[in-house]
Amino acid sequence: xxxxxxxxxxxxxxxxxxxxxxxxxxxxxxxxxxxxxxxxxxxxxxxxxxxxxxxxxxxxxxxxxxxxxxxxxxxxxxxxxxxxxxxxxxxxxxxxxxxxxxxxxxxxxxxxxxxxxxxxxxxxxxxxxxxxxxxxxxxxxxxxxxxxxxxxxxxxxxxxxxxxxxxxxxxxxxxxxxxxxxxxxxxxxxxxxxxxxxxxxxxxxxxxxxxxxxxxxxxxxxxxxxxxxxxxxxxxxxxxxxxxxxxxxxxxxxxxxxxxxxxxxxxxxxxxxxxxxxxxxxxxxxxxxxxxxxxxxxxxxxxxxxxxxxxxxxxxxxxxxxxxxxxxxxxxxxxxxxxxxxxxxxxxxxxxxxxxxxxxxxxxxxxxxxxxxxxxxxxxxxxxxxxxxxxxxxxxxxxxxxxxxxxxxxxxxxxxxxxxxxxxxxxxxxxxxxxxxxxxxxxxxxxxxxxxxxxxxxxxxxxxxxxxxxxxxxxxxxxxxxxxxxxxxxxxxxxxxxxxxxxxxxxxxxxxxxxxxxxxxxxxxxxxxxxxxxxxxxxxxxxxxxxxxxx
Amino acid sequence: xxxxxxxxxxxxxxxxxxxxxxxxxxxxxxxxxxxxxxxxxxxxxxxxxxxxxxxxxxxxxxxxxxxxxxxxxxxxxxxxxxxxxxxxxxxxxxxxxxxxxxxxxxxxxxxxxxxxxxxxxxxxxxxxxxxxxxxxxxxxxxxxxxxxxxxxxxxxxxxxxxxxxxxxxxxxxxxxxxxxxxxxxxxxxxxxxxxxxxxxxxxxxxxxxxxxxxxxxxxxxxxxxxxxxxxxxxxxxxx
Numbered sequence: 001x002x003x004x005x006x007x008x009x010x011x012x013x014x015x016x017x018x019x020x021x022x023x024x025x026x027x028x029x030x031x032x033x034x035x036x037x038x039x040x041x042x043x044x045x046x047x048x049x050x051x052x053x054x055x056x057x058x059x060x061x062x063x064x065x066x067x068x069x070x071x072x073x074x075x076x077x078x079x080x081x082x083x084x085x086x087x088x089x090x091x092x093x094x095x096x097x098x099x100x101x102x103x104x105x106x107x108x109x110x111x112x113x114x115x116x117x118x119x120x121x122x123x124x125x126x127x128x129x130x131x132x133x134x135x136x137x138x139x140x141x142x143x144x145x146x147x148x149x150x151x152x153x154x155x156x157x158x159x160x161x162x163x164x165x166x167x168x169x170x171x172x173x174x175x176x177x178x179x180x181x182x183x184x185x186x187x188x189x190x191x192x193x194x195x196x197x198x199x200x201x202x203x204x205x206x207x208x209x210x211x212x213x214x215x216x217x218x219x220x221x222x223x224x225x226x227x228x229x230x231x232x233x234x235x236x237x238x239x240x241x242x243x244x245x246x247x248x249x250x251x252x253x254x255x256x257x258x259x260x261x262x263x264x265x266x267x268x269x270x271x272x273x274x275x276x277x278x279x280x281x282x283x284x285x286x287x288x289x290x291x292x293x294x295x296x297x298x299x300x301x302x303x304x305x306x307x308x309x310x311x312x313x314x315x316x317x318x319x320x321x322x323x324x325x326x327x328x329x330x331x332x333x334x335x336x337x338x339x340x341x342x343x344x345x346x347x348x349x350x351x352x353x354x355x356x357x358x359x360x361x362x363x364x365x366x367x368x369x370x371x372x373x374x375x376x377x378x379x380x381x382x383x384x385x386x387x388x389x390x391x392x393x394x395x396x397x398x399x400x401x402x403x404x405x406x407x408x409x410x411x412x413x414x415x416x417x418x419x420x421x422x423x424x425x426x427x428x429x430x431x432x433x434x435x436x437x438x439x440x441x442x443x444x445x446x447x448x449x450x451x452x453x454x455x456x457x458x459x460x461x462x463x464x465x466x467x468x469x470x471x472x473x474x475x476x477x478x479x480x481x482x483x484x485x486x487x488x489x490x491x492x493x494x495x496x497x498x499x500x501x502x503x504x505x506x507x508x509x510x511x512x513x514x515x516x517x518x519x520x521x522x523x524x525x526x527x528x529x530x531x532x533x534x535x536x537x538x539x540x541x542x543x544x545x546x547x548x549x550x551x
Numbered sequence: 552x553x554x555x556x557x558x559x560x561x562x563x564x565x566x567x568x569x570x571x572x573x574x575x576x577x578x579x580x581x582x583x584x585x586x587x588x589x590x591x592x593x594x595x596x597x598x599x600x601x602x603x604x605x606x607x608x609x610x611x612x613x614x615x616x617x618x619x620x621x622x623x624x625x626x627x628x629x630x631x632x633x634x635x636x637x638x639x640x641x642x643x644x645x646x647x648x649x650x651x652x653x654x655x656x657x658x659x660x661x662x663x664x665x666x667x668x669x670x671x672x673x674x675x676x677x678x679x680x681x682x683x684x685x686x687x688x689x690x691x692x693x694x695x696x697x698x699x700x701x702x703x704x705x706x707x708x709x710x711x712x713x714x715x716x717x718x719x720x721x722x723x724x725x726x727x728x729x730x731x732x733x734x735x736x737x738x739x740x741x742x743x744x745x746x747x748x749x750x751x752x753x754x755x756x757x758x759x760x761x762x763x764x765x766x767x768x769x770x771x772x773x774x775x776x777x778x779x780x781x782x783x784x785x786x787x788x789x790x
Contacts (some may be wrong), residue, residue, distance in 0.1 A: 287727070289727075304723070304724060308599070308600070309599075309600035309617055309620045457728055457729065458727070458728060459727070459728065460727065460728035460729070461727055461728065461731075462705065462724070462726065462727050462728045462729065462730070462731030463599065463601045464600075464601045464602070464603050465601070465602055465603055465643050465646055465647060465650075465705075466603055466643060466646070467728075468650075468705070468728055468729055468731065469646035469647070469649065469650045469729065470646060471728070471729075472650075472683070472728070472729045473646070473649070473680055473681075476681070493679070493680065496642070497642075497680075500639055500642050500643070503614075503615060503639070504603045504606055504615060504639050504643065505603070506600060506601060506603065
């Protein structure tokens with residue numbers, strides 16, 4: 001494969017696309033697929049063939065974002081239809097058929113795209129999502145796919161690639177926000193005959209589905225990011241650690257790897273150069289802690305998925321003791337556009353310390369649940385009320401939870417804060433991988449804290465004592481509070497345990513497990529007080545019969 | 552990593568001490584008569600850094616570092632016994648006691664138990680967290696040894712000695728979080744284990760009365776660890 005050959009594939013595909021006047025794109029990512037969007041696609045296909053409409057074809061694409069209104073169908077002309085059922089195929093096609101053009105589209109199918117939900121977004125990671133067929137490499141190539149890899153291989157030295165990433169200011173999208181360029185240069189400089197690149201696709205936060213959507217909608221973009229990374233740090237072997245609960249993502253990744261290998265974009269002597277990379281999948285068996293990098297490495301090595309103490313960091317001694325680069329799916333997905341358009345372009349988006357865009361999975365009590373990509377620095381208020389469309393049924397906003405079980409709950413007062421790594425950390429939460437759960441007055445914050453502690457307790461690997469026993473003890477106290485059986489002494493003990501577990505646990509899971517409790521204790525202390533002193537739940541969620549005292 | 556012979560000087564609790572670069576803070580502290588409590592660590596075995604008792608404060612680092620895994624660095628300033636650390640250690644020992652059923656008065660290791668003596672050293676007079684009282688099993692299927700999970704603290708010394716010294720890897724950990732247990736083979740009765748050589752090393756390194764020899768009654772189990780430094784020394788000499 002040479003740059004010219006790549007261009008030929010792109011030209012051929014673009015020519016084939018231009019022959020088709022209208023393309024009907026049906027979302028076949030997990031969200032819409034669970035509402036039977038595959039049947040919608042078949043129905044549209046059958047209807048077109050039956051009517052014999054020319055220049056019109058149907059294809060399956062990735063996520064379009066507005067998951068709340070799925071199954072979604074869009075056209076290459078920019079129209080969008082929501083909540084499409086197989087029986088609606090006729091009504092959708094009426095808008096194309098020259099003979100029936102005067103028929104009006106039923107209102108419930110019409111999905112306006114001039115709303116803040118679509119207009120406030122800026123898509124870099126998701127630029128191909130909802131547009132290309134994730135199972136065809138040609139479509140990815142037609143949208144400049146693999147051109148960044150070509151550029152990195154033929155026009156740039158590894159140092160220049162790393163310099164470009166450093167200039168972009170990209171930071172790890174997995175949660176901690178470590179500067180990506182710095183990580184790459186550390187691995188590049190680390191001594192070791194065999195280096196590895198790993199993609200962390202073990203997305204486990206409750207309510208988060210960013211990585212899943214990227215993998216299901218545009219898998220080649222992740223492969224290209226990994227290829228560029230491997231070329232920059234000097235790795236010849238790579239693994240994508242993806243959780244087994246994502247069968248569709250796994251299927252599409254496997255297809256993508258096969259297609260890239262067939263075109264000589266992956267494997268030995270890529271594009272005729274001396275650079276080789278072999279990529280393989282490893283499926284996680286459902287342990288949340290395996291998203292922690294050292295536990296993930298242990299799991300790939302075939303050992304029990306438990307973290308180990310750092311240093312040494314994986315960049316120095318990781319998989320099989322070799323220098324290992326671990327990045328998150330979204331981080332890799334940002335790499336190709338940065339190389340194509342330059343680090344300075346990327347650094348121009350976002351805030352001073354948090355550059356670029358971030359994908360968020362908006363869930364909970366908002367009208368527009370779904371996947372959104374926004375520039376860093378947008379306020380939480382805009383996220384919830386403009387993009388999210390506000391709280392349904394006229395209820396009152398109460399809190400927004402960011403960062404999953406490691407994050408915190410932010411109250412109304414924090415809504416005008418810009419979304420960036422530092423400000424979120426200062427407010428007592430974290431950026432995390434991008435889960436954003438909105439809660440209204442019907443949620444009890446103690447119950448929410450108990451839910452997240454239950455999650456951390458169950459997902460603790462059991463290696464270190466503070467996390468193994470500490471999360472159990474905290475969960476016991478939180479359960480007692482929601483059962484109205486706790487005393488003020490319990491609350492003091494809870495605060496003591498929060499401090500202990502946060503500062504003495506071995507890995508990030510334990511160190512951040514108390515965050516939901518600490519943040520709710522800070523912002524919603526009155527709710528804890530009402531439970532303990534007045535034996536009542538202001539939100540009406542908890543009761544004496546809610547759940548037994550047993551953990 | 553770093554070459555041996557590379558000597559560093561650092562401050563340990565305000566005292567200037569010297570160390571080889573491959574020595575850990577814990578080793579240096581022991582050489583200088585500074586007590587740092589430990590549980591999962593045992594000289595001669597790898598350290599998992601899991602009990603978190605040996606955490607120390609290192610100036611310039613926001614995080615507490617496990618002394619058993621942190622290597623000496625030039626100019627390091629380490630505090631091993633601040634009020635905060637002492638407080639954390641006491642709470643961790645408390646958590647050990649609440650996790651399973653540690654009843655000293657009926658235990659074979661009473662008087663010879665590392666958990667018991669650790670509790671005394673950290674000044675634990677009472678446990679203020681509530682006990683769990685789990686219903687744990689006793690495995691007496693082996694001909695010579697008994698595993699009483701009520702007294703296990705999951706230090707994984709048995710797992711490591713069996714894997715690293717004996718080479719049998721009979722023991723391992725199963726389950727997650729508070730449900731974790733040490734198991735023999737694929738969670739089969741110890742007596743039915745095909746890989747167990749019956750060497751008893753696991754019994755001797757166990758800090759509590761969780762693994763003990765049959766025929767021992769209350770306070771009669773004395774652990775004999777002489778083999779571990781001996782084997783380590785002999786194997787190091789051979790390399």
